[in-house]
Amino acid sequence: MELQFLGTGAGMPSKARNTSAIMLKLLDEIGEMWLFDCGEATQHQILHTSLKPRRVTKIFITHLHGDHIFGLPGFLSSRSFQGGEEGVTLYGPKGLATWVEQTMRLTSTHITYPMTFVEVAPGVIYEDDHFIVEADELAHVVTSYGYRVTQKALPGELDINKARALGVPNGPMLGQLKRGEDVHIDGRVITSAAVVGEPKKGFVVTLLGDTRYCEAAVNLSRGADIVVHEATFDQTMQSLAAQFGHSTVSDAARVAQEAGAQHLIISHISSRFTEHDEAALLAEGASVFPAIAMAHDFKQFTLYNNELKCV
Template identity: 50%
Template structure:
């Protein structure tokens, strides 16, 4: 599980930051990539990474402002040319279906794969045997969602050494024991498979918020997350400006992280007024409230291992 930031700017592209898009690589978990927002030139940003567009099978749109969706129809079209044949599902606010249907039809873009579009509301929007995703409405000028991605707890490891100590050599029987079944051995002994499975591993949680003012829904979505991705369009001194434009400051993002008891906070959606080292002001402000804060930049990779956390980039 790895988060790759494809665009970390706010409003319009800047020299250092493209507009918003975040990829969640789930290659080990399910050999796929989930995309959160798709601003203009996202597919160009992808060319500078190891991401393969044909592996993108879910796209979650936070809201319908252009800096979060203007790259979507282009990416979907290019995916066809690049060998993508498996279905793609797009989740987003009301209006996303019209936007995609009209833009693809008007441009005569024909996809070689099935495209499913779900206009969502708050609550559970996706679940399978590995993950569930919930959405919550934030506070922005238009409908804007945050997404909470929860990995279900992973089964514990098979206690191979204990099995060998009982005289049970490796073989097909290990798969049955791994399932926790009760097994009768060749010598007539009965063993309970559950006794040979270690403790389950806690699933990981990632929260990706759309544009928003500071609000309690963000705390709810971020509760105990391994990583909270929160906008910090403005610095702490511009709280009134942030409020008027339905955005958040670095201080407000840190307060949300603290209240939600997250493990790490990543600041993104940074105004173009913060170029170069001036963006460090934002992360330093946030660390006054929440120490484990990082500043996202385009192409930053943040892996989230099963048992620990780390960053590279």
């Protein structure tokens, strides 16, 4: 799993930060990528990376503000030109399907692959053998969702030496043991538990849309390995944050701290802040929640032994 930021600015693009988009790369896990928000020119940002749009199978939209969706028609259209055949499912608030479909119709844009829309409501919005995605409504000036992606536990490792010592031959029995089944050899029972280790806990990544501090953000972030939270303002602008339904760096840090999260990445940074302000912003957050990092366009994060690595 890697998280690659394609747009980390707030409201409108600047030279340093494009509008919101984050790619959750699940290539090692399931050979897919999931896109969270698609601000204007997300497809241009992708051109500067090795990301392949046809690998994007799901798009999760947090809310219908332009800085989170104006890149969708272009991205979807180009994906068609680039030979995307596999369908895309788009998750988002009420109105997303109407907006995308009307835009495609009015611009005579023909998409060659199936598009499915799922109108999000609080609760589990997707589940398969590997992942569960939950959503909840945050506190912004329009309906805005946060998403919690939980990877299900991975099967434990088969100890091949132990299996051999117990007389298990090479072949299908090893597969059976790995799948949790017990096997019989010469009247003896070899249990799966005897040769397969404990299941490994999967990761939890929480990606939140625009919001002021709210309980739902804390609940979605509970015990998460990585929380991505907006931080449009700093603590001197608390009243602006409240007025526009946004967070300060301190608000974001408070959510991560109250949720018992492992790592916080702040994004959706106002263009009033330059690189010279970054140390102060991080220090503000670190006084509440030390494991804080700041997203930049194209920056990619991964977990390695529970540590957040920038790769």
